[in-house]
Amino acid sequence: MSDEGIARRVRSGDTAAFAELVARYRDRLGRYALHMLGNREDAEEALQDSFVRAYRSLARWNDTAPFGPWLFAILVNRCRTTGRRTARRDRIFVRDDVTLSTAPAPEAPDHAEWDDTIRRALDRLAPASREAFLLKHVEELEYDDMARLTGVGVSALKMRVKRACDELRSFLTEVEHV
Amino acid sequence: MRAATLPLCIGLLVPVTLAAQDPRLERRLDAGTRAAVVAVIDSARAAGLPIEPLVDRALEGAAKHADSARIVAAVSLLATELATARAALGPSSSPPELDAGASALRAGVRPSDLTQLRQRRPQSLTVALAALTDLVVSGVPADSAAAAVLALASSARDDQIVDFRRAVERDIALGAPPAAAATVRVNAAVRAAGRSGKP
Amino acid sequence: MFEHDNDAVQRMVERLRAPVEMNPALDERVMARIVSAEGSSRWRLGNLWAWLRRPRPVPVSPLGLLVTAAALAGVAVWWHGTSPSGGMSQPEGASGPAPVQFVVVARGASSVALVGDFNDWDTGRTPMRLTSQGGIWSVVIPLTPGRHRYAYLVNGSRWLADPAAPRAPDDFGTPSSVVTVGG
Numbered sequence: 001m002s003d004e005g006i007a008r009r010v011r012s013g014d015t016a017a018f019a020e021l022v023a024r025y026r027d028r029l030g031r032y033a034l035h036m037l038g039n040r041e042d043a044e045e046a047l048q049d050s051f052v053r054a055y056r057s058l059a060r061w062n063d064t065a066p067f068g069p070w071l072f073a074i075l076v077n078r079c080r081t082t083g084r085r086t087a088r089r090d091r092i093f094v095r096d097d098v099t100l101s102t103a104p105a106p107e108a109p110d111h112a113e114w115d116d117t118i119r120r121a122l123d124r125l126a127p128a129s130r131e132a133f134l135l136k137h138v139e140e141l142e143y144d145d146m147a148r149l150t151g152v153g154v155s156a157l158k159m160r161v162k163r164a165c166d167e168l169r170s171f172l173t174e175v176e177h178v
Numbered sequence: 179m180r181a182a183t184l185p186l187c188i189g190l191l192v193p194v195t196l197a198a199q200d201p202r203l204e205r206r207l208d209a210g211t212r213a214a215v216v217a218v219i220d221s222a223r224a225a226g227l228p229i230e231p232l233v234d235r236a237l238e239g240a241a242k243h244a245d246s247a248r249i250v251a252a253v254s255l256l257a258t259e260l261a262t263a264r265a266a267l268g269p270s271s272s273p274p275e276l277d278a279g280a281s282a283l284r285a286g287v288r289p290s291d292l293t294q295l296r297q298r299r300p301q302s303l304t305v306a307l308a309a310l311t312d313l314v315v316s317g318v319p320a321d322s323a324a325a326a327v328l329a330l331a332s333s334a335r336d337d338q339i340v341d342f343r344r345a346v347e348r349d350i351a352l353g354a355p356p357a358a359a360a361t362v363r364v365n366a367a368v369r370a371a372g373r374s375g376k377p
Numbered sequence: 378m379f380e381h382d383n384d385a386v387q388r389m390v391e392r393l394r395a396p397v398e399m400n401p402a403l404d405e406r407v408m409a410r411i412v413s414a415e416g417s418s419r420w421r422l423g424n425l426w427a428w429l430r431r432p433r434p435v436p437v438s439p440l441g442l443l444v445t446a447a448a449l450a451g452v453a454v455w456w457h458g459t460s461p462s463g464g465m466s467q468p469e470g471a472s473g474p475a476p477v478q479f480v481v482v483a484r485g486a487s488s489v490a491l492v493g494d495f496n497d498w499d500t501g502r503t504p505m506r507l508t509s510q511g512g513i514w515s516v517v518i519p520l521t522p523g524r525h526r527y528a529y530l531v532n533g534s535r536w537l538a539d540p541a542a543p544r545a546p547d548d549f550g551t552p553s554s555v556v557t558v559g560g
Contacts, residue, residue, distance in 0.1 A: 018408070030399035
């Protein structure tokens with residue numbers, strides 16, 4: 001059954017069916033939450049809160065529109081209310097085998113160190129820049145969709161993404177040359 | 179002597195036959211347990227009490243493989259509670275009200291509070307009594323719970339009383355002292371009920 | 378978007394795009410919060426019976442919940458749908474039965490039955506349906522207005538009260554719960 005079909009079913013009263021939607025979206029949304037918030041505990045909390053909020057506000061979902069983006073918007077908003085706690089750092093990346101196969105660098109860096117560098121790099125970004133960067137380049141949204149989701153204009157979003165890329169490049173270059 | 183006792187015997191025969199013929203009891207209880215349970219049920223019926231809760235309690239005991247003494251004790255206790263509830267709530271109370279009233283008494287609510295609730299609330303008391311019981315089970319002292327529900331009795335709809343009960347339970351789950359949770363929430367609930375008009 | 382293939386930011390993005398695995402136990406925590414709070418009383422009843430009558434496949438997908446030996450987590454919801462008048466109390470008998478959904482998490486169970494006053498405590502009358510391999514069982518039944526005692530029977534032998542519902546007094550040494558359906 002499609003996500004929308006299940007969501008309609010939940011809205012008709014089948015609470016148990018919501019578990020299927022949670023299972024389908026848990027990892028997909030979890031990736032954004034982890035990178036935005038920087039640690040697994042905050043990400044899980046944001047994810048839980050977002051699913052519960054989605055369930056409780058399902059009446060407001062326009063069922064002619066896809067369910068996934070609506071749910072994702074709830075998560076993005078929820079992540080904004082959680083400050084990134086830099087003191088808490090976990091191993092976020094579990095599937096090292098996947099990233100090994102996609103790393104294009106001639107010399108693949110030590111992954112624990114590389115992951116730590118990535119986390120520090122994201123930490124340095126202002127939350128608004130980090131959000132825009134993740135939505136554009138990691139979640140691969142179009143600017144129009146990002147604008148609808150964040151309420152920020154397209155040109156402002158483009159500036160945030162560019163600024164984020166410049167800051168990240170600067171930091172990563174500096175780190176790699178140390 | 180014989181003429182005097184005969185009609186009495188005939189009068190007793192009829193209700194015993196009715197209860198004993200309940201196929202659910204026949205299927206699920208052994209003969210000895212059934213006889214004892216039927217005796218309690220028949221007395222209750224003669225007193226004008228609802229008997230379905232008593233049958234349910236016996237069937238619950240059967241499902242849980244309780245021993246005969248325990249089943250009979252549970253049914254007898256409920257019959258007593260139903261009688262007390264009827265005395266407190268009035269003889270025209272509906273079976274669901276009496277059942278809910280019995281539960282409230284079991285939880286520790288005083289009969290006088292049930293009587294007051296009847297005086298203050300014109301509509302069915304089933305939901306209000308259930309909420310009162312649930313509050314006490316959640317840890318709110320019986321007198322605090324009764325005071326809260328009585329405060330809402332004349333103005334709140336059933337669904338508002340249920341909302342109040344849920345709010346208090348949430349507060350308790352979050353660590354609030356039960357009595358304080360009820361006191362804090364009741365003021366807001368009374369205001370909300372007053373704003374929405376009489377039920 | 379990036380200047381050249383070896384751009385550090387591009388490498389970072391590729392690393393960030395890697396799938397992540399969140400803790401599957403999160404599903405259960407989400408459902409526990411959903412069912413233990415207000416329930417879903419805001420949904421209207423109207424469509425439910427029509428939906429129930431339509432044949433439909435049961436969506437079973439691996440939730441990947443970690444199985445913990447012995448422990449059965451009971452989390453349940455009853456959903457009290459509003460009466461046609463929107464929650465105003467009605468004289469008893471004036472309103473008919475309302476569909477109520479019972480949901481319980483029982484990981485590792487092979488069968489779960491809903492047993493209570495409403496089905497004469499007949500342990501075989503209301504089997505629950507496994508809605509996911511994560512151990513979430515559910516059933517919808519019509520309940521008349523009033524107070525109903527019930528419990529879940531897991532694997533035909535273990536009685537489980539509903540952790541999210543008020544407890545009923547224990548007359549028989551096994552746990553039971555109470556649900557109240559307004560008239």
